[in-house]
Amino acid sequence: MTAENESKKTPLPPGMVLGPDGKPCKICTAFRNWKPQTSGNIESDGHNKSRGSGSRGQQSATTMMAALSGGTATTSITKTKVQPIRPDEPPPGCPPDSEQLGRATWTFLHTTAAYYPDKPTPKQRANMLALLHALPILYPCTWCAEDFGKDIAEHPPDVSSRTALSLWLCRRHNEVNEKLGKDKFNCNKVDERWKDGPADGSCE
Template identity: 40%
Template sequence: MPAQPLDAEKQQNEALDTVPKKLPRGVVLGPDGKPCRSCTSFASWAAMTKRQPSNISSTTPPASAAASLSPPPNCPPDVDELGRSSWNLLHTITANYPVSPSPQQQHDARSFISSFSRLYPCWVCAEDFQQWMKDERNAPRVSSRQEFGRWMCEAHNEVNVKLGKESFNCDRWEERWRTGWKDGSCD
């Protein structure tokens, strides 16, 4: 193995020195070996940096505080905010997808989902989504708005199950993301 330039070796050692030897639960390391902000919740990030966020008092027990933690305004998104924002975008795209898309629109939708899965900032989430889509049963279904919306709901539910969250009734995807609830609460 060729010797690394002195500067590169120094940078690598400094980077390793900034990573705690024992990471708090929920902190995910990136491929570079450093904590991945896009893959880690704000609560875990704050625990890792051993800073107490300003929205938590010093008397708040860490276990109960973690559920209410949110990053201060204007901070890079954590994994939770990134996920919510991404699902909002993806579901809104499917809700506005053509009822009968052209072959080009179908190609574009498949290409977008494929690119999205490779560019997603949380590498763990990205690889998991790519792996899930490799199964031909999970390939993006884009021949109609109804099919694409249901597929996106199923993909979202797959993630929810892995995270221990409730699944959404995919029969109601259009009401949730396109037309609004029948009770008029979105009007």
């Protein structure tokens, strides 16, 4: 049975996202919705000792991942050797999940906008446009990329100056925040957040 057929038959665990190939998309999914076990519910012999519904959810997610990614559907849950610093994040040194990738990308984009020239040359404008227009094509979280592509088609990048670009990007990020049910960021504070730091000097 193909992964696609399997995915049509079995409801996906909450938060898990399928990629264009119909298989679970790791880079489109937050680690907390992907990880096969939670600390404290795994005995040293690798058996899940918890009887709670959360544990069942995790286990069914594991089964689903194995089935959809074309591996065996039998889950062998083994004790994790490296403990993550934050339980919701992949352990240090592991590939990023969708949230780490998002934070890193926003950090890069907002910081790049914060240091963009006040009066960019035609070459700088063209390169910034190329960078932004590459995201809907290359950003590995495909459904994020698709939505971002629609958003920038509706709101073309303003690369005319540092201030204009920072504001444009803040608004695009707020569109994503809104979609995810998060608070909107105050775009008047974009320089404080990404360039100058707060007036109280706490970042010095």
